[in-house]
Amino acid sequence: PHLALSMDASHGTALALAVARRIGRALVAPTIRVGCSEHHMAFAGTLTLRPETFLSVVEDYVDSLARHGFRRVVIVPTHGGNFAPLSDGLERLRSVAGERARVEAFVDLAAVMEVWTAVAEAEAGRGAGVGGHADVAEGSILLALHPEAVRSDRVEPGRTGPLDAEVTRRLFAEGMAAISPNGILGDPTGMNAALGRRLVEALAARVVESLSVP
Structure with a gap:
């Protein structure tokens, strides 16, 4: 009741910026603000994506970045419901990128x-x-x-x-x-x-x- 629904997205942007600063020579892509939140749907205002929908959005992000010449894509989730879908779908994301880019994800909740x-x-x-x-x-x-x-x-x-x-x-x-x-x-x-x-x-x-x- 005390935190805005934007918490995870705000944290995601801040964490991505902090990670990028530590890596160096890195750009931060726009945060995917809505994720897998079926377990929160009892609370008013919640928006959720099906895991397949969420993973498809991430897949299109990865493909877009690879097509623009990025050689490394690091995915950093900050919403608990997104960790399992990303872990399960990581090989799919790597397959989309192919030889164009190395895809990594921090999925250790x-x-x-x-x-x-x-x-x-x-x-x-x-x-x-x-x-x-x-x-x-x-x-x-x-x-x-x-x-x-x-x-x-x-x-x-x-x-x-x-x-x-x-x-x-x-x-x-x-x-x-x-x-x-x-x-x-x-x-x-x-x-x-x-x-x-x-x-x-x-x-x-x-x-x-x-x-x-x-």
Whole structure:
């Protein structure tokens, strides 16, 4: 209830820029703002794409970039529902690019949670507030990027505890509302812009570490 629906897209653009700065000689393509959000459809305002539709859009992005001479395409998702489709479709994307471009994707959602938890604990003692959705991490990131899109007076805890395999299965099978009526996984208490900036940079470093040597 406290974060704008633009959270993941805003984070995606900021993270892509941070990754590009670390890689060097890189351009950032327009963010794909709508993704696979069927599990959020109980919440008003949600827009979603079918996984096949989403992957087709990414495929056309990759093909367009390859046709314009880009030799390397790095895909960095920031919406939880997009990680599995990208992981499952990565070879398809590479096939589209062929010899024209090398396609890489950061599809390790567990690594995102690991980075966020470690940084939130080290910087603010709030590792326990990380849950993966509208939590202390996402709240801090949006405060850093677009503070006007955060309603601090609506902050409240959501489902706390580890986002283990069973919870993740229920999330995508039954929907977010089934495990968190307010749509929050974790606790946004203590969110702040300084932490948000640190989270973006730390995750960018992890993304770059995961990529192959140019």
